[in-house]
Amino acid sequence: MTGKCLGAIALLAVLASPAVAQDAKTVIGNAAKAMGSENLTSITFYGSGANFGLGQSNNANGAWPRTNLNDYVRSIDFTQPASRATAVTWAAPVTGGPAVQGAFQQNILPANNTWAQQLEIWTTPWGFLKGAAANTATAKAQTIAGRKYTVVTWMTPQKSPSGQSYKVVGYINDQNLVDKVETWIENPIFGDMLVEALYSEYRDANGLKYPAMMVQKRGGQPTFEGQILGVNANPTNIAQLVTPPAGGQRGGGAAAAPAAGGRGGAQQVAAPTSEKLADGVYRINGAYNAIAIEFKDHIVLFEGGPQNEARAMAIIAEAKKVIPNKPIRYSILTHHHFDHSSGLPAIVAEGATIITQDVNKAFLEKALNAPRTLAPDAMSKSGKKPKIETVAEKRVLQDETRLVELYHITGLPHADGMLIAYLPKEKILAYADMFNLPPANDPVPNPPVVGTGVFEQNMERLKLEPERLLSVHSLNPDRLATRADILKSLGR
Numbered sequence: 001m002t003g004k005c006l007g008a009i010a011l012l013a014v015l016a017s018p019a020v021a022q023d024a025k026t027v028i029g030n031a032a033k034a035m036g037s038e039n040l041t042s043i044t045f046y047g048s049g050a051n052f053g054l055g056q057s058n059n060a061n062g063a064w065p066r067t068n069l070n071d072y073v074r075s076i077d078f079t080q081p082a083s084r085a086t087a088v089t090w091a092a093p094v095t096g097g098p099a100v101q102g103a104f105q106q107n108i109l110p111a112n113n114t115w116a117q118q119l120e121i122w123t124t125p126w127g128f129l130k131g132a133a134a135n136t137a138t139a140k141a142q143t144i145a146g147r148k149y150t151v152v153t154w155m156t157p158q159k160s161p162s163g164q165s166y167k168v169v170g171y172i173n174d175q176n177l178v179d180k181v182e183t184w185i186e187n188p189i190f191g192d193m194l195v196e197a198l199y200s201e202y203r204d205a206n207g208l209k210y211p212a213m214m215v216q217k218r219g220g221q222p223t224f225e226g227q228i229l230g231v232n233a234n235p236t237n238i239a240q241l242v243t244p245p246a247g248g249q250r251g252g253g254a255a256a257a258p259a260a261g262g263r264g265g266a267q268q269v270a271a272p273t274s275e276k277l278a279d280g281v282y283r284i285n286g287a288y289n290a291i292a293i294e295f296k297d298h299i300v301l302f303e304g305g306p307q308n309e310a311r312a313m314a315i316i317a318e319a320k321k322v323i324p325n326k327p328i329r330y331s332i333l334t335h336h337h338f339d340h341s342s343g344l345p346a347i348v349a350e351g352a353t354i355i356t357q358d359v360n361k362a363f364l365e366k367a368l369n370a371p372r373t374l375a376p377d378a379m380s381k382s383g384k385k386p387k388i389e390t391v392a393e394k395r396v397l398q399d400e401t402r403l404v405e406l407y408h409i410t411g412l413p414h415a416d417g418m419l420i421a422y423l424p425k426e427k428i429l430a431y432a433d434m435f436n437l438p439p440a441n442d443p444v445p446n447p448p449v450v451g452t453g454v455f456e457q458n459m460e461r462l463k464l465e466p467e468r469l470l471s472v473h474s475l476n477p478d479r480l481a482t483r484a485d486i487l488k489s490l491g492r
């Protein structure tokens, strides 16, 4: 065989094989050289963009809701490591009305050593290469959608709750620039959740390459996007840039979305207390209120799985205390938002069926069936699979001792798949996230709060006459609202 033939055979082998091992050290070195990041110890980049609230979409199948970021700046000190990001935010309130200005900040201090925090440093194009150089990396050639990449993989020194290192995978293009970085972190709803960082439109600033377009996705939808206008390599005041201002700014992610409730919240869960609303109907008090409803041979929970696993388990325990010796058969989910659903794995582990509106089913089924290896939860430990039943417009739960009607609330901007529960005999209605009644002596809101109007329209449409209204989020001051309260806040 001639040398030419051997070359042709070798080329064929590359084409045929999806993955060919390469020398990782050389690959990382070449990429750092092309990126101009060999001597980079810190960086500041700036521009404008958006954060998107994970798990807070209006429709379970839609994009996460957007909060615009003006004057976005992120500084990273790779040596500490530490990072601080700030921006001016503009977002429309979920209750409606014009956008309001706010502030975003995220402080990652050396003490915030969890991967969920640190990934903001190590999934940047420059951080990825530094992480690969510092941790044993592997490299292989791969062709994806007709484009040739060298795929570099390394494992983090940080460990997940199950004791595993997190995997970090970077895609280096044929220009030796980092196109994409992937990692996986634990999430109560998505399980081992893919976090993708996408980099494109590379530009050059005094020899340092930077992507003018950055996108981070979680659960398949963008959670951040940035149009990067410029970078400063090794800023002399980096120590100051990554230090939160005095005045007790908390380290950690000041996420735009309400906290979806990680395991970290477990310690803050106070022992639940409950309150009898009627025979066999108990309000289970907490940051998110639930209701336990007694049937002849089982219990039905309303919003039994909010916040996190610990809160759901506390609700389950309290329900069994106030209604002893009966299994929990159903838990009614008001809507899919992660602050209302992050305890659902505990509901599944309990053997109960989740009841949700039609529109949420496919999303929840896919998410709750995903692997949970990084942080096994009650559901994955139990070996049980999620059971999900749905409501289109109305469903009745009934036996000879109890009647509960479930209704779909229509026309609500906050969430498409919103359910309420109504007990016609007791005239108790339970709901979430539609309105917050103004304090007693405040003037009638003008314009009216959209969610309040939508709620009242639905009461008229469904011909419901509730006397006591229980909100999942306690009113201030805490009380059960009346229909008169609602009409008053609408100026009627």
Ligand SMILES: [Zn+2]
Binding pocket: 335, 337, 414, 415, 433
């Ligand atoms: Zn909500």
